[in-house]
Structures are given as C-alpha cells and as structure tokens.
Amino acid sequence: MSISVFNRRWAAVLLETLTRHGVQHICIAPGSRSTSLTLEAAANAKITCHTHFDERGLGHLALGLAKVTGQPVAVIVTSGTAVANLYPALIEASLTGERLVLLTADRPPELIDCGANQAIRQDGIFSHHPTVTLSLPRPTPDISASWLASTLDHAMSRLEQGALHVNCPFAEPLYGGDAAAYAAWSDELGDWWQGGNHWLSAGSEKRALPQRDWPQWQRRRGVVIAARMSAEQGKQVAQWAETLGWPLLGDVLSSSGQPLPCADLWLNNPQAQRLLAQAEIVIQFGGSLTGKRMLQWQAKCKPLEYWLIDHIEGRGDPANHRGRRLVSDISHWLALHPAEKRQPWAAQLTELSRKAQQHAIDALSSIFGEAQLASRLAQLLPENGLFFAGNSLIVRLIDALGQLPAGYPVYSNRGASGIDGLLSTAAGVQRGAKRPMLAVVGDISALYDLNGLTLIGQCTAPTVLIVVNNNGGSIFSLLPTPEAERERFYRMPHQLNFEHAAAMFGLDYASPHDWDSLLDIVQQRWHQQGVLLLELKVAPHDGAETLRRLVNDAAAF
Template sequence: MTTSVMPDTSSQFNRRWARLLLETLTRHGVGHICIAPGSRSTPLTLAAAEHPSILCHTHFDERGLGHLALGLAKATRRPVAVIVTSGTAAANLYPAVIEASLTGEKLIMLTADRPPELIDCGANQAIRQPGLFAGFAVQRVDLPRPTPDIPAGWLVSTLDRALADPAPGAVHINCPFAEPLYGADDTGREDPWSRTLGDWWQGNDPWLKLPGTAAPASEPDWASWRGRKGVVIAGRIPCEQGARLAEWAAELGWPLIGDVLSQTGQPLPYADLWLAHPDARQVLRQAELVVQFGGSLTGKRLLQWQEQCRPAEYWLVDPLPGRLDPAHHRGRRISAPIGAWLDHHPAIAQAPWAASLAGYAGLARARIEAALGDGLGEAQLACRLNDLLPADGRLFLGNSLTIRLVDALAQLPAGYPVYGNRGASGIDGLLSTAAGVQRADDRPLLALVGDLSALYDLNALALFRRTTAPVVIVVVNNNGGQIFSLLPTPEAVRERFYVMPQQVEFRHAAALFGLDYAQPDTPAGLRACVRRAWSRPGGGAATLLELKVQPHEGADVFRQLVSGMARP
C-alpha cells in the first residue's frame, strides 16, 4: 500500500525552495546573513531564521545593510549573504556591490523579486531586477519562479557553479516568488522534491564540486633579482601578512613604504611627508626593482612617486584580478595570495642599500612634533592614534581627510587589524561597514570618521545600540568636508559647493539611538573617555565621542608639513 503525498501549496513550496537555497549557501562558507524587512523576501527570511548554522543580522536601511555585510566579509574573509525585498530595496545595495568588486569581498545578494507576469505592467514595487548590478557583480543567477517541475539538483548545482567562482566580489541571485507568500509551516511533511538529493542533506559539502585555485608559480629569475636594489610598496594587505612582509623586506635590505592599510608597522613612517623631500626621491631613483603588494594606495606623495618611478621592472602582487596599477608600468602582474607568494620567494640576508631613508623619516617625525603642540586637533589625533587603540582590537578608518592624516602622521602597530573602504573611497556606509567589522568576532573596535561621513550614514548608529564588545566611534567634526580645503578653488565657491558646513552637533544623534556620548576638548580628556569605554563589558551601547576642531586646522597643518619637507 503506497502513502499518498499531498501536493505543496505555492507558499509551502516557496519555503522548500528557499530552504534549499540557504542550505547551499552554507556549503560555500556562509555563516552570516544580513536581512532587511520586506514581504516578497519572506521565504528567504524564514529559511534563514530557522537555519541552525546561520547568524542573522537585521537593519532597516538596505544601503547600510549592504555595508554591514561588507564589513563582516572584510573581517571574517568569508562570504556573507544579504536578503532584501524587491524594488528600490535591491537598488540600495549597489554601493556595497561596487566596493566589493574593487576590494574583493565575497557578497551574495539575494534580491527577492516579483514573478515575470508582474514586471513592466504597473504592478506595485516591481522593477526590472535581472542584471541590476551590471558588470559589478562577478556572477549573476536569475532564478525562475519556484516550482516542483524544476529538479532540486538543478537549483543546487546552478548555485554551486556561481558560488564556486574564485573571482572576488558580489554574486547576485535574483529570486522571484509568486504569492501566496505566507502559510502554515510544512517542516514535518514528506517532501519528495527535496528527498531527491539523498544523503547530501546530512553532509557539509557542495552538491557540485569545482576545481579550486592553483598555487602560485615561482618567478624563475627571482634568485638574481633578490640580490639587486629593490623597493617594496605595501598597500592593502591582510593583517597576518603585514608583519611578515616587513620582515621579508628587512632581510632583503630593501626599504618598505607602507600604506596605512598595509598593517606592516610602516618601518619608514610618515612617507607622505618625507617623499616630498628631493634628496629622498634621489635615493629611491637607484631602485632596479619595485615590488608592490596590494592596491589602494592612500598617500598622494606615494602615488606620485609610484607613478614616476622607472625601475628596470615593476611587479605587482595581489590576489585580485586586473592591473591595479594606474601608472601602467612595464613589468609583471602576479595574481596570487601574498602569503603563498612569499613562501615561493624567500629572502636572503643583505645590508640595507637605502639606509639614509630612515633619516628622512626621522626628520618628518621631528617636524610633526614641532608643528602639532599639545592641543586636540585632527592632526594631533591622527599622530597619537596609537594611544587610543584597544588591546586585541580593531581599527576602522573613514575616508577623505581622516585616513590621509593617519596615513601621513601616524605609525600603527605591525599586524594590528586596520580596515577601511578604499576601493571606491566613498563616504557612504562607513559606519555600517565598521559595525560589520566589529560583529565578525566580538573584538573591541575604534572607528574614526568625519562629520559628513557620519551624517551620510547616520542610520547606522542603530547598529551600535547593543554591541558584543566595547566600541568607540570618534567623529571628527571640522564642520564640513575639509579635504576640499586642499583644492585650489576660490574660497567662497569652495565653502558652498565643496566643504558644505552643516553646523551640527552629534550629541542629539547619540541620544536618538541610545549611545553614550562625550565631547572631550583636551588630549587627557579624550584618553580618559576612551579608557572608560574600553573598561566596560560588552553587551551595552557604543560610545560616540565628538571632537569639535577648527575647520581648516588639520588641512592647514598637513599642507605646511608637506611644504616644509619639500624645501629642505
């Protein structure tokens, strides 16, 4: 006697389809999913909420949600998924998709959609979503309307193929669901459709396994190149490789010029100042080989030297695809993980050939100390940032003047995790990204952003109402986008159309979202506020510290220091 199986209703099969989709994501390393509220995405949301291996994060702002996922992906170095409903909710993910395409985080954008018969006919909240992210998504999967006529093996293997693509960046999976979207839970019912996958459900592997990335090859002439005069440029690289790269360069006797995101400890700090010194540039002209690790260089003088240098060869090592060299040097573009590449290219102990560069870095340090004094401005904050860092924590740096001052005036500890959005270098989603970084592993976080950046992502303060570890957000309020003070535009035009002073105080924003707030006005007061924050247990609200500084002071000090180094 056979047991009859009642057919699924549309809402029940939508749930089965979504469960299989979410289970497939976990087989590719997804452990975090960021979810915004919406009706059309209900099957996906319910599947994520019931999955035992998925940690769900929620936010009401889809633009911030995408950046929250970006921060999680940066810090975990694993793929992170996002679930949103249809219409402009999906479009708000675009900035995070663009950033991931440039910095390599793997995001999986699950955009719920109306079925085809509701597109281009005036239906509510229905837009053309296939191809929404154009060339910024490395893979695109336009799923059909869920139906048991499509084998479960087709769905899981289609997803496997897209998710196994080694290319970094975002994967867009568009998921149309027809109504009804709500119905009784069918977990206990017999499910012939899902059962066709057999014992796959009891394992942890993908249904369709695809070949992985090959190990990097050794440069055949490395043995001869390593004995010549080389220079190492360190851009954005993983924190565990920063100290190792610095040791590798030191053993070779090669100067290392490290970006603020290099996490190398910047053995020759303040490069954006001392590279303005003509004698320092004269020393570097002797370089026969320049090896750059990672992209996204911050300092203007470093970018200028990188563009103008003419060694015999220029090598650029980074796991991301593409040229990553805006100066278009003749040389080698080596796509490989930095640690694996160093394994294949051992150093040999040699005396430094450009030891005099340390003297120029020392000169820059002396001039910084003489120029800054004892006050509390944004230049002083950047220079003494190390005094505020939490033990075993993380640092997130905003864009524009903030990161440029830290890059030029600070020397951060080797191997200390430093994060930023330096792909497209926008100010959208900075606080949301910082929230994702903190949630990745519950370590204390110091985030430093400007006032316009904070205003642009003000909704993200809701993500800091309850944190699992102490968080300090420092908002440097210089009353506008003072990075534009460095532009040679007429002052009246500059203030109105570029700097855009807003005359705001963040005390009210902190109160709105229930955050602790202080406005220290001395270095000692700032240090005391930060110490109190680090001593508090996790589980409470973040601390927002607002530094009200003179509008042009930071840019003026920076300009004067660069000018002084250029005239020895």
C-alpha cells in the same frame, strides 16, 4: 497555499547550498516578497541572522562581516528599490575582493512592466559590477531540487572575489499552507541533507608560481610598497623587506608598522626622491594607496621592473608600469620567494623619516585637533583590538602623520573610497571579530550613514567611534576648488553636532577639549562595556592646512 509551501522548500535548498560554500552569516532587511528566504534562513541552524531596516547599511554590514571572516556573506532584501540600495556595498566588494551573495526577492515575470506595485526590472540591475549573476526562474516542482543545488554550486565555485547576485522571483501567496507538502521534491536530494558536501563540486585551484629569476632580482636595489593587506601579511612583508635591506613604504592600511613613518611628508623631499630613483625593482603588495605623495612617487618611479602582488585580479596599477602582475595570496607568494639577508642600500631614508616624524610631533604638541589625533592615534588603540579608518581627510592625516603598530588589524572601505556606509561597515567588522574597536570617521561620513549608529550601538565589545567634526567636507580644502564656490558647493557647512544623535541611538557621548582628556576618556572605555561616540570639534580648515604646511616643511630637511 501550496505555492507558499513550495517557495519555502525552494528557499531551503538554496540556502542550504550556500552554507556548503562557507556562508554562515546572512544580513536580512524587512520585506514581504522575501519571506520564504527570511524564514528559511531563520530556520537553518548553520546560519547566524543579522537584521537592519536600512538596505544600504545592511549591505555594508555584510561587507564588514566579510572583511573580518574571509567568508562569503549573504544578504536578503525584498523587491524594488530595496535592491538598488545594495549597489554601493556591491561596488566596494568588487574592488576590494570581499565575497557577498545578494539574494534579491522579485515579483514573478507576469507582474513586471504592467504597473504592479514594487515591481521593477531587477535582472541586470547591477550591470557589470557583480562577479557572477544568476536569474532564477519562479519556483516550480517541474524543476528538480538537484538543478537548483547544482546551479548554486556552480555559481559559488566561480565567486573568488566580489559579489554574486541571485535574483529570486516568488509568486504569491507567500504565507501559510501545509508544511508537509512537497516533501518528496526536497527528499530527492537524499542524504545530501545530512552531509556537508556540495551537490556539484566545481572550480579550479589557482596557485602562484615561483619567479625563476627572483634570486637575481633580490640582489639588486629594490623598494617595497605595502598597501592594503591583512595584519599577518603586513608583519610578514615588513620582515621580508627588512631582511632584503630594501626600504618599505607603508600605507596606513598595510599593518606593516610603517618602519619609515610619515612617508607622505618626506617623499616631498628632493634628497629622498633622488635616492629612491636608484631603485632597480619596485615590488608592491596589495592595492589602494592612500597618501598623495606616495601615489605621485608610485606613478613617476621608473624601475627596470615593477611587480604587483595581490590576491585580487585586475591590473591594479593606474600608472601602467612595465613589469609583472602576479595574482596570489601575499603570504603564499612570500613563502615561494624567500629573502636573502642583505645590508640596507638606502639607509639615509631612516634619518629623513625620523626628522619628518619628530618635526610633526613637535609642531603638533600644542595643537589639539584632527592632525594631533592622527599623529597620536596609536596611543588610543585597544589591546587585542582593531581599527577602522574612515575616508576623505582623516585617513590621509593618519597615513601621513601616524604610525600604527606592526600586525595591528586595520580595516576600511578604500576600494571606491566612498563615504556611504562607513559606520555600517565598521559595525560589521566589529561584529565579525568580536573584539574592541576604535573607529575614526569624518562628520559628513557620519551624517551620510547616520542610521548605521543603530548597528554601532549593537557592538559586542567596547567600542569608541570618533567623529571628527570640522563642519563640512574639509578634504576639499586640500584641492584647488574655486574659492568663491568652495563653501557652498564643496565643503557644505552643516552647523550640526552629534550629541543628540548619540542620545537618539543610545550611545554614550563625550566631546573633550584637550588631548589629555581625550586619551583618558578613551582608555577608560576599554575597561567597560558599551559604545562611546566621541565628537572631536575642530576648526574647519585646520587639518588640511596643517598637513599642507608639514609637507612643505619636509621638502627642506
């Protein structure tokens, strides 16, 4: 029984060390091998524990919490395939910069490769995707508590973005024993237990440096691309671009207010392309652009210099422009590079944007469906709330047809752009923010993460989840997929609806058939507690065909 007690002591030092690095939330899946970590997390007053029976969804719940809080979030799972289920969330975090600490319980070495139950090779299971990996030894009093604390401190000091994978083998027994045993081992850390400091302070400060030639560049013709960033940064970038008189191409995830809305439509216009070709410098803030026309223009533009500013390391520019890759917090970079007031140099884009937006509004005025929803989404947003955007077709429609308020918080999983775990991530975002939330996802995304409705049902403020049911993966209607095989192998119609799913998970349900009903239902929800699953049933190809038609129309403005 002494082994089980020491396992707990070991886990207590490990978890206390993580709290010193900002870990306040730990997401826990059921399992026996992870008992020591689970019980010590529950016993630590600094930690808020979250649970879910599905490890894949659990990883995405942690991802959502990390997006909102800006702090590292830990995950505890048992050994075996439970570990592998964390892979999608880890990959997303590695691309979008959230910090996850994956604590994977493991069998001790003597139980690996010998046929022992639930024992797989977990060291290196995530390949190169974690930012930092740490394979701990089996807990033993022969290793000092100070070694464990300093080892975790050093690993966390290197975790500026992405995931830390800590593999934690534990030998049996896992339960029982004299709780007072091995107190001297833990007491070696002395008054560290009563304080809040690291055992080992390590790391280096990274601060952006001013670009000395910025005063000259800001007097030239420039274009700003606003991609994924925080709500506050979106407002700052929009004001900065306006002061400079530079056109801002705003992505749906930028929270910039998209001052030139419907860019994915009017960028197909030859006049707009000729005008933007005069840009001498393009500055992009954030990564992961959504719209097809935006991506095409970004790839083809040839300014004298292309600057990309983002806090996430890596090149971030698939077009490989000549210029500068500046790793920095966006707000800090803007403060170092103030804008000089100048007149707009591409004012004609304002009229082109207005025409594209008005044409879309007129064309969609009587067409109830996902395109109309996308164009009018701002009317549905809760006051002082947040918005979670799904992937595939719906986010492209919102990017092309909608205009979200400047500074309104927008979240998504647009790093790897997968549909796995979207509901669970949205639930984590809402849980971390504790604010009303509107989320919009596609039907395949909802089916893929159906267990995530358990987490959605636990939202702590009024929540509306809109599931756009176009009976399959209609994003493939936008792609040149072979027509003969499109339905069976790409769209995969399912002939399902979500009314019974809502009932199964205890959610309110509605399926309006016109815009006025939809608007009324959503607005009522913001004045009452609970979660509403609103199913928008639409024809399979309408959204994709509408977008294609409006893009072609914009070319003739």
